[in-house]
Amino acid sequence: MKFLFVHQNFPAQFRFVAQALAADPQHQVAAIGAQNSRTLPGVRLQQYHFEEVGVAAVHTFARRFDQEARRAEQVLYALNTLEHAGFRPDVVVAHSGWGETLPLRSKFPRARIIVYCEFFYQANGQDVHFDPEFPILGIDGLTGLHARNASQLLALADCDQGLSPTPWQRASYPPEFRQKIAAIHEGVDTDLVRPNPASQFPLPDGRALTSTSQVITFVARNLEPLRGYHIFMRALPEILRACPQAEVVIVGGDDVSYGARPQDGRSWKEVFRSEVADAVDWRRVHFVGRLSYDAYLQLLQVSAAHVYLTYPFVLSWSLVEAMSAGCLIIASDTAPLRDVVRHGDNGMLVPFFDVRQLSATVVDALRRPQAYGALRARARATAVGALDRRDATRQVLSLILGDRT
Incomplete structure (x- = not known):
């Protein structure tokens, strides 16, 4: 045929x-x-x-x-x-x-x-x-x-x-x-996208993050409101205050994939970075742009908390791949996430606009990683069994x- x-x-x-x-x-x-x-x-x-x-x-x-x-x-x-x-x-x-x-x-x-x-x-x-x-x-x-x-x-x-x-x-x-x-x-290719405790992710400053680091990951094609970038940025001050060892890695471009551009000519990245500029230790926040696929997988494999937020819109590949990599998923309680993420079973769901709850959930995940180990395993099992x-x-x-x- x-x-x-x-x-x-x-x-x-x-x-x-x-x-x-x-x-x-x-x-x-x-x-x-x-x-x-x-x-x-x-x-x-x-x-x-x-x-x-x-x-x-x-x-x-x-x-x-x-x-x-x-x-x-x-x-x-x-x-x-x-x-x-x-x-x-x-x-x-x-x-x-x-x-x-x-x-x-x-x-x-x-x-x-x-x-x-x-x-x-x-x-x-x-x-x-x-x-x-x-x-x-x-x-x-x-x-x-x-x-x-x-x-x-x-x-x-x-x-x-x-x-x-x-x-x-x-x-x-x-x-x-x-x-x-x-x-x-x-x-998703669950043979390729899988947990790897030995993985390392190099930072631009020469350091390498590992699976024992307190790494918070956020991934979007472009950093924009539809994918909850503004909510994530507003959660950072409290997360970084409560977790002085945490490192944040943000993946995504400066353009717009969905929705309108800012009216002042800046990128959404800069708009919301500026909003929290005086409340964040920027030495621990790393904007890495768009990564090669291998580097992206290495990042997922060292993630201690993977934050995925979205308006009710199409499901990103990055969410499914993060589950396959065994990440702890902390996601917005929005469609279509409920089709794949079950709160308290294979991930955590928080109200999209609740910055305090998002911050508290990430902080708890970093402070008590053993308590969330089963969720990571079941996220991987969901990918292998259903995706x-x-x-x-x-x-x-x-x-x-x-x-x-």
């Missing part, structure tokens, strides 16, 4: 299943992705070039869809290139979030099409209007938010099957489409093959 994956940042969520299919000599596997995509062994990658263009002349409500249509055009060119080379897929697996699915059904009317359904935007009950610290959207903003779902709805209408990584993310979609969407996480890539890949393969097995 011939399989095609479409994702602007391939392989992303499709890595494990694409690898499994490419390892079978009975299959041919191709992928389409933008210029930053990476190939996998046995997968033919057809890249397309996409740059956002000016949209001043496009109606505000339609600007996202305009960009998605332009991306879809580039995907169509890539599809034609593959077809001219003799590759016409039996099964297409594509992310529904960037317009790449728009030409798929017209181009391949007989193919089985699976769409990855990561998140459906809504005005209430999710990330928007969750945090009262930031302005609410007016009618124009809400209409624009509603319009962000247009290409996803077309993808769901066209596809044979949808796939979401967690039950809560599946439930973000309209009820009339949920029966079409399965909830299967893409999984391992092998079982996840088997489930996804069964889903995408449908009745063709």
Whole structure:
């Protein structure tokens, strides 16, 4: 059979299943992705070039869809290139979030099409209007938010099957489409991401942190409110006062992945660093930017308390990987964390906005590490038993093959 994956940042969520299919000599596997995509062994990658263009002349409500249509055009060119080379897929697996699915059904009317359904935007009950610290959207903003779902709805209408990584993310979609969407996480490589008591993490000042250090870790793609960076920073003064040996390592870029930028031109990193500037011993707080994957794993392996906060939004890979590494998870009591973290069993959940409770929980974890050893073990067991890539890949393969097995 011939399989095609479409994702602007391939392989992303499709890595494990694409690898499994490419390892079978009975299959041919191709992928389409933008210029930053990476190939996998046995997968033919057809890249397309996409740059956002000016949209001043496009109606505000339609600007996202305009960009998605332009991306879809580039995907169509890539599809034609593959077809001219003799590759016409039996099964297409594509992310529904960037317009790449728009030409798929017209181009391949007989193919089985699976769409990855990561998140459906809504005005209430999710990330928007969750945090009262930031302005609410007016009618124009809400209409624009509603319009962000247009290409996803077309993808769901066209596809044979949808796939979401967690039950809560599946439930973000309209009820009339949920029966079409399965909830299967893409999984984590639990053989690679595992506890290692001998691991060390080098600091820029030449010191090395170990598993016996009091290391507090915080990881996000970018340091911003949606991932609770402001709440974490506000908890630091009390944590560092109560734990004079603690070292804090913060991983993440200075850009914005989700939500608006600060109005004063600074990064969110600087906004909230400045807020606590006079109350923190900065010699023990280490902003390390974005790490190589090996360095990131070493950091997780020396973590004494891993703090993960999020608005109700998509579940980060870093949370699942921290569980697989046997970290003590101290997380916000928000969706979709409740799908994987059970308070007092495989981690600790604290109210998102409760800075005092977050501080107290981290301090207790550092002072009484033995009391939390079982939680760390059960976090690892959850990853191995429910989130391992092998079982996840088997489930996804069964889903995408449908009745063709």
